[in-house]
Amino acid sequence: MSDVLRRKLALAKCRGPLIMPGDRDYDRARRVWNGVVDRKPAAVLYAENVDDVRKAIDIATSCDAVLAVRAGGHSFPGLSTCDAGLLLDLSQLNSTRLNTGAGTVEAGGGAMLRDLDGATVSKGYVVPAGVISHTGVAGLTLGGGMGRISRAYGLTIDSLIGAEIVTAIGSVTWIDADSDPELFWGIRGGGGNFGVVTRFKFKLRQLGLVSVGQWSYPVASARRAIAVLGELAQQRPREFSVAFTLASMSLGVTAVWIGDSRHAERMLSPFGELAGAGEGTMGAMPFIELQSRNDVHFAWSRRYYAKGGFWRDISGEAVDAMVQQITTAPTPDSELYVTQLGGAVSDVPEDATAYSGRQAGYYWIAEPVWDNPADDERCIAWGRAAAEQMADPSIQANYINEQADTAIASGAYGAVKYDRLRRLKSRLDPTNRFRLNQNIVPLAAAPR
Numbered sequence: 001m002s003d004v005l006r007r008k009l010a011l012a013k014c015r016g017p018l019i020m021p022g023d024r025d026y027d028r029a030r031r032v033w034n035g036v037v038d039r040k041p042a043a044v045l046y047a048e049n050v051d052d053v054r055k056a057i058d059i060a061t062s063c064d065a066v067l068a069v070r071a072g073g074h075s076f077p078g079l080s081t082c083d084a085g086l087l088l089d090l091s092q093l094n095s096t097r098l099n100t101g102a103g104t105v106e107a108g109g110g111a112m113l114r115d116l117d118g119a120t121v122s123k124g125y126v127v128p129a130g131v132i133s134h135t136g137v138a139g140l141t142l143g144g145g146m147g148r149i150s151r152a153y154g155l156t157i158d159s160l161i162g163a164e165i166v167t168a169i170g171s172v173t174w175i176d177a178d179s180d181p182e183l184f185w186g187i188r189g190g191g192g193n194f195g196v197v198t199r200f201k202f203k204l205r206q207l208g209l210v211s212v213g214q215w216s217y218p219v220a221s222a223r224r225a226i227a228v229l230g231e232l233a234q235q236r237p238r239e240f241s242v243a244f245t246l247a248s249m250s251l252g253v254t255a256v257w258i259g260d261s262r263h264a265e266r267m268l269s270p271f272g273e274l275a276g277a278g279e280g281t282m283g284a285m286p287f288i289e290l291q292s293r294n295d296v297h298f299a300w301s302r303r304y305y306a307k308g309g310f311w312r313d314i315s316g317e318a319v320d321a322m323v324q325q326i327t328t329a330p331t332p333d334s335e336l337y338v339t340q341l342g343g344a345v346s347d348v349p350e351d352a353t354a355y356s357g358r359q360a361g362y363y364w365i366a367e368p369v370w371d372n373p374a375d376d377e378r379c380i381a382w383g384r385a386a387a388e389q390m391a392d393p394s395i396q397a398n399y400i401n402e403q404a405d406t407a408i409a410s411g412a413y414g415a416v417k418y419d420r421l422r423r424l425k426s427r428l429d430p431t432n433r434f435r436l437n438q439n440i441v442p443l444a445a446a447p448r
């Protein structure tokens, strides 16, 4: 089957380069961000245009080959690569087009967050997205997209106006709220289940001066510091947001204010005194710098696992669980991360998009990070155990984008939404061609 696939691809005269096993670049081309994932596709096609994408889908279908679609390659479980099938890489489709007159920006299906910020921020605009600049716009947006300014401007999908999508039958369609409301609903949280998105169009938001406070506290003060942080954060307007990371050596707090800069000190400085004085500073910071500050910490090819969930609030039980779990962290870089939501995210009704969990006040993840393959089992076990302790059993929804375990879709969306998503999937992709994602199983198909 692999030989037939490769022959058809070679004959298809795609514009983008085709890399096969044995080629000098093959080992680089098959890599994804998470070093735990080590798969060997039969071929890697770097699409250079929409026609390449269409051909890749057609050929994978005609060979009944597994098709993996990669933008930023950040999928924790490695859903953007495969063994034996075709890896369709979109990184060449990374152009952006800013239209300040219309108040929009377009980004190709393979653009990174740094491309999107690069097009907008220097002009005083932004699209709310994630916190690491080498994340793909596509995977992040299709799952929802949360970050430091979500409380002010909502999730990334709340700025999405429309998208160009290549479906399982190879048709190229522009979808928005008018042309196909149900599919537009589905791609705002439903992941890559419905087709390959080759272009996104977003509404621009204004971004003025950004003020940031960053402090660290000893682990011994973490319980008190997190409790005070929770009380302070809930009194703050939506132009404020806070995230914190508990690791075995320290508690790190990052507070961001994008409102009137005259109030920045009042909004931020209390987070530098959560349990005595924290070590750190506050002040104005270029947004681009903030967005890339942690890029190196989350470098490609290290080994990662993540399991997360929503909290309504920061409860005493949650803080106890964090403080207890971090004492058994398997490596110094392993962490428990929490980011504040609410605000504009919660303004959107729960059933308005496929994304689930609008009413949550926080999103958290347990994230072991390590380098030695011999530590895989131990580190993953810690991530799972910590997450189990941190979970709030009262919240039924979850975020599909930051989970290293698969087959979680029905629980993450809940029964009603999952059923609606399955009906949509059955219309768009009845044979489940796009199954390397947090898969929504079409109604007639059995899981493969």
Ligand SMILES: Cc1cc2nc3c(=O)[nH]c(=O)nc-3n(C[C@H](O)[C@H](O)[C@H](O)COP(=O)(O)OP(=O)(O)OC[C@H]3O[C@@H](n4cnc5c(N)ncnc54)[C@H](O)[C@@H]3O)c2cc1C
Pocket (backbone or CB within 6 Å): 033, 068, 069, 070, 071, 072, 073, 074, 075, 076, 079, 080, 090, 109, 110, 129, 130, 131, 132, 134, 135, 136, 137, 138, 139, 140, 141, 142, 143, 144, 145, 146, 147, 191, 192, 193, 195, 196, 197, 198, 298, 401, 402, 436, 437, 438
């Ligand atoms: C270091 C790191 C930081 C992160 N930070 C944040 C954050 O701040 N906020 C947040 O919300 N999330 C965050 N995430 C989670 C992130 O949103 C998901 O991992 C997301 O899937 C990454 O998208 P990608 O394009 O980089 O990944 P990929 O691995 O390329 O793709 C992920 C999934 O999307 C599919 N896909 C990719 N491109 C397309 C396309 N064009 N059309 C259709 N399907 C496609 C893939 O097939 C795969 O199923 C982070 C993840 C990492 C690893």
